[in-house]
Amino acid sequence: MNREWEILQIPGPTPIPPSVERAMVQPMIGHRGQKCKELVEDIAPRLKPIFGTTGDVLVLSSSGTSALEAAVVNTTSPGDEVIVVVAGAFGDRFAKICNTYELDVHRIDVEGGRAVEVAAIEEQLQAHPNVKAVFITHCETSTGVMHPVEEIAEKVHDASDALVIVDGVSSIGGAPVDMDGSGIDLLVSGSQKAMMLPAGLAFVAVSDQAWKVINDNPRPRFYLDLRSYKKSLDNGQTPFTPALSLLFGLQEVLSLIEDEGLENVHERHRVMKEMTRAAFRALNVPLFVSEEDASTTVTSVRPQTFEAEQFRKIANQEFGLMTAGGQQNLKGEIFRIGHMGYSRPANVLQYISIIEIVLKRLGHDFEQGVGTAAAQEAYLQATRELD
Amino acid sequence: MNREWEILQIPGPTPIPPSVERAMVQPMIGHRGQKCKELVEDIAPRLKPIFGTTGDVLVLSSSGTSALEAAVVNTTSPGDEVIVVVAGAFGDRFAKICNTYELDVHRIDVEGGRAVEVAAIEEQLQAHPNVKAVFITHCETSTGVMHPVEEIAEKVHDASDALVIVDGVSSIGGAPVDMDGSGIDLLVSGSQKAMMLPAGLAFVAVSDQAWKVINDNPRPRFYLDLRSYKKSLDNGQTPFTPALSLLFGLQEVLSLIEDEGLENVHERHRVMKEMTRAAFRALNVPLFVSEEDASTTVTSVRPQTFEAEQFRKIANQEFGLMTAGGQQNLKGEIFRIGHMGYSRPANVLQYISIIEIVLKRLGHDFEQGVGTAAAQEAYLQATRELD
Numbered sequence: 001m002n003r004e005w006e007i008l009q010i011p012g013p014t015p016i017p018p019s020v021e022r023a024m025v026q027p028m029i030g031h032r033g034q035k036c037k038e039l040v041e042d043i044a045p046r047l048k049p050i051f052g053t054t055g056d057v058l059v060l061s062s063s064g065t066s067a068l069e070a071a072v073v074n075t076t077s078p079g080d081e082v083i084v085v086v087a088g089a090f091g092d093r094f095a096k097i098c099n100t101y102e103l104d105v106h107r108i109d110v111e112g113g114r115a116v117e118v119a120a121i122e123e124q125l126q127a128h129p130n131v132k133a134v135f136i137t138h139c140e141t142s143t144g145v146m147h148p149v150e151e152i153a154e155k156v157h158d159a160s161d162a163l164v165i166v167d168g169v170s171s172i173g174g175a176p177v178d179m180d181g182s183g184i185d186l187l188v189s190g191s192q193k194a195m196m197l198p199a200g201l202a203f204v205a206v207s208d209q210a211w212k213v214i215n216d217n218p219r220p221r222f223y224l225d226l227r228s229y230k231k232s233l234d235n236g237q238t239p240f241t242p243a244l245s246l247l248f249g250l251q252e253v254l255s256l257i258e259d260e261g262l263e264n265v266h267e268r269h270r271v272m273k274e275m276t277r278a279a280f281r282a283l284n285v286p287l288f289v290s291e292e293d294a295s296t297t298v299t300s301v302r303p304q305t306f307e308a309e310q311f312r313k314i315a316n317q318e319f320g321l322m323t324a325g326g327q328q329n330l331k332g333e334i335f336r337i338g339h340m341g342y343s344r345p346a347n348v349l350q351y352i353s354i355i356e357i358v359l360k361r362l363g364h365d366f367e368q369g370v371g372t373a374a375a376q377e378a379y380l381q382a383t384r385e386l387d
Numbered sequence: 388m389n390r391e392w393e394i395l396q397i398p399g400p401t402p403i404p405p406s407v408e409r410a411m412v413q414p415m416i417g418h419r420g421q422k423c424k425e426l427v428e429d430i431a432p433r434l435k436p437i438f439g440t441t442g443d444v445l446v447l448s449s450s451g452t453s454a455l456e457a458a459v460v461n462t463t464s465p466g467d468e469v470i471v472v473v474a475g476a477f478g479d480r481f482a483k484i485c486n487t488y489e490l491d492v493h494r495i496d497v498e499g500g501r502a503v504e505v506a507a508i509e510e511q512l513q514a515h516p517n518v519k520a521v522f523i524t525h526c527e528t529s530t531g532v533m534h535p536v537e538e539i540a541e542k543v544h545d546a547s548d549a550l551v552i553v554d555g556v557s558s559i560g561g562a563p564v565d566m567d568g569s570g571i572d573l574l575v576s577g578s579q580k581a582m583m584l585p586a587g588l589a590f591v592a593v594s595d596q597a598w599k600v601i602n603d604n605p606r607p608r609f610y611l612d613l614r615s616y617k618k619s620l621d622n623g624q625t626p627f628t629p630a631l632s633l634l635f636g637l638q639e640v641l642s643l644i645e646d647e648g649l650e651n652v653h654e655r656h657r658v659m660k661e662m663t664r665a666a667f668r669a670l671n672v673p674l675f676v677s678e679e680d681a682s683t684t685v686t687s688v689r690p691q692t693f694e695a696e697q698f699r700k701i702a703n704q705e706f707g708l709m710t711a712g713g714q715q716n717l718k719g720e721i722f723r724i725g726h727m728g729y730s731r732p733a734n735v736l737q738y739i740s741i742i743e744i745v746l747k748r749l750g751h752d753f754e755q756g757v758g759t760a761a762a763q764e765a766y767l768q769a770t771r772e773l774d
Binding site: 004005007017018019025256318319320321342344345346347349350352353354356357360367368369370372373375376377379380383 | 391392394405406412643705708731732733736737739743744747754756757760763770
């Protein structure tokens with residue numbers, strides 16, 4: 001299938017809105033001039049509500065993983081005890097980074113498809129009272145699980161002085177997070193998921209409590225030293241040459257989100273989740289994650305009557321519909337659909353209808369149209385009647 | 388609805404493929420230099436199969452109506468008798484141009500929603516043996532009727548020496564026309580329909596027979612003088628400064644059509660027509676045009692249980708789905724859906740599913756999902772099983 005015809009419904013990178021594409025092709029500017037200062041100072045306050053904070057949201061020119069690494073190197077020293085919740089590939093990545101930086105990692109492994117039990121974290125905190133930080137993934141992209149990070153943050157702070165560090169790469173912009181209200185200390189994200197940009201920007205939102213730790217932390221770091229970003233930002237600058245075209249695009253993304261209204265953006269994602277899940281239930285194709293643990297930005301499906309990879313291949317070859325496969329031990333077991341960023345109910349209606357045709361090709365037994373009808377019904381339930 | 392979210396399913400202008408958008412933003416070149424000559428000489432032969440001819444296809448930098456006018460001013464002189472088939476707004480436009488240029492116009496008015504009877508043309512030719520040209524619209528965009536222009540061309544040539552002049556603005560690129568085989572003399576089109584470009588280019592394909600008439604025709608004309616275009620084209624030039632960005636785009640459009648294969652392009656349009664019509668039949672919303680007269684590029688619907696304009700308003704406001712209303716006496720009576728150019732079965736699946744939701748809003752009585760199921764079934768019938 002020619003790339004012109006692709007329908008990109010993987011959980012990131014996600015499609016770029018046309019106005020953002022246009023914004024990104026502006027002429028370059030000097031990164032130490034007044035225009036860049038205006039750009040940086042325009043973006044900084046507008047990012048805050050998306051991260052649920054009135055504190056600093058730092059923008060790094062690097063991809064999402066660098067924000068995870070920045071969270072680790074800025075808050076910890078070798079030998080520090082940390083808890084890492086691992087419920088999939090991205091929790092595992094947090095753990096790997098912590099191991100790389102010689103931390104004493106207490107892993108809480110959670111079975112694929114389930115959110116972590118808050119009690120399990122409390123138990124680990126009791127068992128290891130010196131834990132300096134709890135690392136947790138908000139949306140575990142590899143499984144479509146969304147962990148209750150706000151509740152976890154509150155419970156961790158009730159029980160200890162540990163920082164709560166959240167990977168929001170595939171949730172921020174698509175799901176609400178009350179960082180300040182729940183006491184999350186670091187909330188990191190990337191540009192290529194619900195933020196509707198190409199990869200290349202990383203975001204790190206930092207609480208006051210976290211700044212104390214970061215400022216006192218002696219671990220060597222340079223490009224990822226958040227103190228440099230903070231010091232520069234206070235002067236309307238970036239410490240190193242920023243990815244300017246992505247900043248131009250980010251400015252337009254912020255306008256799109258503000259025009260739609262952040263609450264409406266989050267509601268749109270919730271509706272897409274409900275529509276997608278309703279369709280697969282009606283089609284009798286099992287969802288991998290239970291209703292209460294399911295992400296609003298990515299849905300995982302674990303087919304029983306056909307091969308996940310065969311499904312993906314036909315959807316791709318016949319309709320250019322790009323979905324994601326399973327990772328690690330879920331390879332070949334599940335497929336994943338991203339519905340975040342520049343995606344909306346009309347996109348869900350399209351991919352569900354395509355999927356019904358693919359299921360026919362695969363010989364899956366269902367009544368033609370029932371998946372679509374269920375998605376439509378979920379949409380109608382979620383929206384008020386028009387006047 | 389923000390323009391970022393629009394789903395443009397009107398019968399032109401149509402969406403532009405991303406690679407065509409990119410092709411159009413190349414730096415300007417001199418229009419008398421070698422690069423422009425290469426551009427013009429690359430495009431000319433590649434246009435021919437799309438018009439079903441081995442003859443000249445001239446490219447004018449102007450919109451589709453100019454090609455209609457060029458057809459009139461190049462082939463006729465004041466007082467000439469002509470036949471014009473008028474089955475809607477665009478047939479009417481041909482007649483208006485003929486009247487403007489002081490021709491003796493014999494109109495064949497056809498009721499909206501019906502194709503012209505070939506016998507009616509034959510009768511007019513018998514009644515007016517001096518007729519110099521027969522003007523006919525291939526796809527009457529205002530109603531979604533497709534006239535049998537190939538059969539008409541054959542019959543006209545059997546009965547007279549009149550030229551057969553066809554408006555292919557909303558068909559060329561979406562429907563096959565055997566210009567040479569059927570003896571069509573002028574076949575004109577525009578860039579903004581199935582040719583996947585913005586408006587701004589007009590195409591005029593000319594038969595040898597037509598050239599004789601054009602070359603001998605004393606009527607004054609300048610910008611639309613096809614002799615200038617022919618003379619320039621034979622030297623790899625254009626007579627006036629061409630719309631270069633559109634030519635850059637056209638080059639990419641030709642590559643897209645060639646990559647897909649022209650027959651496959653036409654088949655894709657036929658399938659979209661079948662899917663769309665099957666859906667409305669299943670939804671019990673009357674189609675305006677009968678099966679045998681229906682266009683492969685635009686479908687007209689004449690609702691009975693709800694207002695066409697109310698339908699269009701909700702589809703637009705809630706989903707950004709842009710459809711077209713009726714024109715002239717059909718205003719408020721029908722709505723029209725374009726499915727041509729950068730559109731494919733996946734787009735039909737999307738708009739049908741959206742339309743089902745809009746029909747619910749309007750209180751139309753149907754079983755949720757039956758329209759989608761019918762479109763899917765039409766698609767499955769039209770395509771072979773995958774291996």
